[in-house]
Amino acid sequence: MDLVKIGRYVAGKRKDLGLTQRQLAEKLGMSDKSVSKWERGICLPDVSVYEEYCSILGISINEFLAGEDIAQENIVKKSEDNLIQVTTDSKHRQNKLKTIIAVLSVIVLAAVMIVSVFLLRANQPKNYIVPVDPNSAEMKTAELLSGMDGAFLYHYRTSDSFQRLTVSVSEYQSGKRIDRGNNVVSYESIGSPAEGMIVIVPNFEDFTVKLVIADQSAKLSTEIPILNAVEGREYIGRSASQIEAETDIRFDEEQYILALIYDNDIMHVLNIQEFENGNIPLDNDYMYIFSVSFSK
Secondary structure, three states: OOHHHHHHHHHHHHHHOOOOHHHHHHHHOOOHHHHHHHHOOOOOOOHHHHHHHHHHHOOOHHHHHHOOOOOHHHHHHHHHHHHHHHHHHHHHHHHHHHHHHHHHHHHHHOOHHHHHHHHHHHHOOOOEEEEOOOOOHHHHHHHHHHOOOOOEEEEEEOOOOOOEEEEEEEEEEOOEEEEEEEEEEEOOOOOOOOEEEEEEEEEOOOOEEEEEEEEOOOEEEEEEEOOOOOOOHHHOEEEEEEOOOOEEOOOOOOEEEEEEEEEOOOOOOOOHHHHHOOOOOOOOOEEEEEEEEEEO
């Protein structure tokens, strides 16, 4: 994310409104030094300030994160790009922090044995998928970008290579599967990535679910319709169940990561592992279960 570009953009918007940095800071209950840092591209404001900050400047959160005005026809694409960039930047910051901690540990402890153990663990194969922490800045930003139905973000990391990543969605009505769709990213010619992300964003206003699969070399984006021809669907209740922690990838196996549940009455929301084990509640009116498969 280009902090300098964002800083220039918001500074221009502030000046267009005839506000000084101090006046803007007072509206936000912040110091003018904070506003100055944002506009110089030193840092971004805390995610909790985004909505009020953008409202004062008369811009959207997407435009703020992009550092430019966005035409109506480009909003969807730019929203996807911002979601991916937010999680990617956060991952880079985490890696940088881990590096600093590791270096300081070596200097302070000066113990060859500790260094050896660290290197040994770092080289051990590890393959996992994990949901983004709901309390993290990247998740809160993603929720602001996505709207009232929120977003489900997953990072995956693999030491082993694989040929294809498939994200499948199975539609159930009253416990019976009536449809299944597969979304496949092939790495046979380009080599599989060491890490990537999967984004699933329900949009209850237009009854679709946005699915994005992205890594450093490939991206797949599609919209999945939900609750087609369901009478009174705008009033139906909704809930979800997903993996809650780091989960080992089982290559060449289907693994459930998320169930979106819709019902006019009482919903039965089970642990996602129960769904994977075949315990599909018969009394949930509609369910859309997302699964992943890493194929070697």
